[in-house]
Amino acid sequence: MSGHDGHHHDHDHSELTETELRVRALETVLTEKGYVDPAALDLLIETYEKKVGPRNGARVVAKAWADPAYRARLLKDATPAIGELGYAGRQGEHIVALENTPKQHNMVVCTLCSCYPWPVLGLPPVWYKSAPYRSRAVADPRGVLADFGVTLPKDTDIRVWDSTAEIRYLVVPVRPAGTDGWSEDKLADLVTRDSMIGTGLAKQPKDIAK
């Protein structure tokens, strides 16, 4: 990019909002002065994983499981399909839904800037932001999955997707067996954040039985 007009916000570099810049600046200064420990902050924030953002993704996945016509629309063009449920992304943001099947497992690696689609997925896990995760996920996806306790059959292909400036991914996990006739609300409880990144599977009915 030439940047000849002096405008910085092209799409080939990272972006943070004005507020995010201020928060980072504050954290940097407080860390340098020894007032806060970023690891301790991350740990606390992670306990609020389910309390950040609307987490529309679980509803999207549940609807795709329950409604074949919606599933078809979602896989064809996810951005308007997700919009039907009231989620509108940032301008220029395009979401692609990747369907997991017994033949192919999709897993997403993402970046450290604002591109992580938190309105859909909720808060990114701390490990997800780490450079080792990124590089290992590409080189040894099966090993990374094993670390998360996920073992896939040998004949399941694993495909790793890296988001670009314009494309964010949402993984649609395999619908668990024994959930025929479940309502979308009940199905949504099975959909974890990790299953929508592809580092986990959807919960089984027995996991949510009280």
Next chain:
Amino acid sequence: MIDQAAATRATQEVPSIPRDADGPVFREPWEAQAFAMTLALHERGLFTWSEWAAALAKQIKRAQAAGDPDTGETYYSHWLAALEKLVADKGVATEAILHRTRDAWDHACDRTPHGKPIELCADDFR
């Protein structure tokens, strides 16, 4: 040690924090970050919760006087502004240092290709 118990105490002491039955809720990730930093500074003894509540209330009043619609959506913007001001008042970080660091992050973003970790380096401060 900042933990959930500390967070729960904070939500009791600073009554206006958006919350549900289990504790605080956040609209965006940065809100949780701002909240966690405040908790950490409180744990370090930089301020008491009543001091924090007063600083935040003052910031909210100032924003309302300036025409903030006060719909709740801007709650953590006020929180962040109050935190910046309080750390400046306490002599921890001046407004100028925060501003310079903010510009450095902006520069780091501009030179970091999408998909790579954004990291600060000395050059970003030039």
